[in-house]
Amino acid sequence: MQLQHWLRAVENDEAPTVRDPETQEVTVLPVPLARSDGDGLTFTLSKSGTASWILRYRYGGRVRELTLGNYPDLGLAAARKIAREKRVEIDRGGDPAADKRRAVSMTLKDWTVRRLIEDYRDKILADLGKSTQSGYGRNLLRIENRLGALAVSQVSSMDIVELIEYVDAPWNESRMLLSTARMLFRHAAGRKLVPANPCAGIELAALLGRRPPVRLRLMLSEAELKILFSAEMNRENCLAVRLLLGTAVRSDELRNAQWEQFDFAASVWSVPSTKTGPGMQIPLSEPVVNWLKELKTLSGDSAYILPSRAERRKAKFGGDAPINPNTIGAAIEFWITEHKPAIRRFTPHDLRSTAKSHMRALGIGRDITEMCLNHKLPGIEGIYDVHTYFSERREALAIWGAYLQRLELPQS
Known part of the structure; x- marks a missing residue:
């Protein structure tokens, strides 16, 4: 009941309070709020009204924090149960906070190229010029049709080469395709989905030969x-x-x-x-x-x-x-x-x-x-x-x- 009172108070832009059971004196609590339940389990409440359960522990001489879940979705009894289980892992030499970070990272690595393209369209392509959107958009469809089902982490330089050869576009359009793929996987590298851009080192001249001579503009006589x-x-x-x-x-x-x-x-x-x-x-x-x-x-x-x-x-x-x-x-x-x-x-x-x-x-x-x-x-x-x-x-x-x-x- 006390936790619910604090949460409602912050949601209503009021200060949470606690009453001393012996003196009945009411004390205003500061926000953000952190109250320990013992053995590292801590209830936290932010100024925006987000309440969470945090397990604090030491690993390798350093303080670690693991978010167990949000209150009231995760009640006190459930939070204590999960905290006990995590402390058992810690006593056995585990580091549950690091395990959670790795799990999140692996979830990102499970992204398909199709999902990466959706993210790129939303966060990068929408802010580019109209002509660039048109050129990149056309080639993103080609990449999605050929590589869309692959996991981003599995795409290699051989896949990019095979894509260019499969599309079999003229030299300038192939250059645009490679440029689009390079920018797409640069976005993936920025999101830590891949350790390196699979387009790095690919030379179009090695695949298609030298660029054809640029057509000169003519002047009609x-x-x-x-x-x-x-x-x-x-x-x-x-x-x-x-x-x-x-x-x-x-x-x-x-x-x-x-x-x-x-x-x-x-x-x-x-x-x-x-x-x-x-x-x-x-x-x-x-x-x-x-x-x-x-x-x-x-x-x-x-x-x-x-x-x-x-x-x-x-x-x-x-x-x-x-x-x-x-x-x-x-x-x-x-x-x-x-x-x-x-x-x-x-x-x-x-x-x-x-x-x-x-x-x-x-x-x-x-x-x-x-x-x-x-x-x-x-x-x-x-x-x-x-x-x-x-x-x-x-x-x-x-x-x-x-x-x-x-x-x-x-x-x-």
Whole structure:
């Protein structure tokens, strides 16, 4: 009854008390509270109202503490019984506190890779950037499908090598897979589930050979641009290609653009967010404004400048959605494959390098072209120079737009 009184008092933000049986004097007890029952068994009560039974004993000359359980789940009689049993173990040379720690450790070592992945998703992946979440998330599924049932402590470097060989992905994707596995088992090592990261020492070049040469961005020539302007494509795709050239934005920025972001009176597009961080204002040249206005007549009542026509995709996004991330690239690829124009195979991202290179050829400074592409300036300058170069970018994009407009005119 006394223990229950103390527990209720702390739970009600009151001080526990004890009455002297002879003098009837009431004494206020300090919290946290620790009261010995004898032979090392101690009742403890924290300020938060957690009551526990602790067995204190000495082992190897040092004081040890073993938590037997919480009160009132474990009553006084049961706590005394367990304490007697543990003291027998101690008298025989045992160390029950160390045994309990080892048992907890072994429970962690019984984790499967699937459970480790769940823990990693919850504690690490959720705080990473969206693109990293996408890449790691894709490869975590591959790891789970292949190694999910294995105990984390049993995973060896051979399992990681076998995983990479089984997935048989291209070089760059295999690198992402190895990187994901390395970060996953780094998390396991941090939790003391493994003594060392099984990915340590694995070299992708030893498994797949040297990394293939990185594809260089190409610049379409003036002749190729003229062919591109006469491409036999869906009109929305033709306009999308022109806008990528005229604004030098990333394809994701264009396909996710909404009409509310455009101020035609000021000829400005306010991009809310970009790959490099905060959003920025993009000056719109005369031909870009004209292309946008034409696109407006084709987009209907959609909020997006490039709306999806696929009913399934629109339903997935609540009735209105931008085009698929691959739509523009697929349209370009289809045109090149089917019509075989006299043009090198290129991607939407190559249109950015095309814009930059031609602007440089038109006499526009390097730093201004970098800012037109929304690239950060290198080194210390990129840290301290917060000027947006808006007027300089407007002039540069106007020069570039006029050049594109000349190429768009029918050739005599």
